[in-house]
């Protein structure tokens with residue numbers, strides 16, 4: 001099965017909101033597997049989606065072209081180290097894919113050799129059947145290898161995976177994207193995900209989350225002291241870290257005011 005996308009990612013790729021995609025999934029217009037969609041099904045549902053239409057991509061390109069201003073650029077683009085890690089990850093994936101293609105080609109070469117030898121050894125109908133099968137396979141493989149169609153949504157997703165990262169929360173399974181230099185907390189709140197938090201400045205410790213997979217990076221100083229045990233378990237403060245790549249984090253979300261802890265904040269006038 002081809003690569004599957006979360007609803008958040010799919011919605012952004014075609015420039016609609018999640019609710020619209022959910023409606024299409026419900027009506028059967030868009031095929032979904034466990035709440036995820038495949039590139040080819042998304043493109044079939046939105047055949048007009050083009051690389052140039054993607055708003056984030058367009059905005060970054062405009063900023064780049066017009067030298068719009070350092071501050072805006074900083075807000076749009078991830079931290080340099082984060083960007084370098086994402087490009088390295090992408091490059092590793094490309095290298096792995098190229099190696100797999102190389103191995104696949106070598107394997108095909110061996111299969112053709114085997115076919116030819118078997119054909120030479122076989123006689124009559126059996127030899128003819130093997131020869132027909134080889135010709136059919138050669139034709140199918142040649143067609144499949146033709147560099148004709150590249151799904152534009154897969155290309156967009158590659159570009160956007162460098163500009164942003166997806167966060168999935170457990171156990172709520174809510175997800176959101178972290179863009180630019182936003183912290184995990186900022187990105188969650190912008191996406192309407194009500195993460196548990198207090199000061200948003202690294203002092204109270206209420207925004208703790210445990211990284212289950214993926215990589216985060218501390219981008220803001222915090223005074224709240226995490227214990228060594230917490231650090232070893234992968235506990236981080238959501239208001240002080242950003243996502244380097246797609247991450248899964250165990251974190252509490254609030255369902256209502258009853259979940260917001262009582263706080264005492266000292267202030268002086």
Ligand code: FES
Pocket residue numbers: 197198199200201202203204205206207208222224237238239240
């Ligand atoms: S919200 Fe207080 S430390 Fe993060």
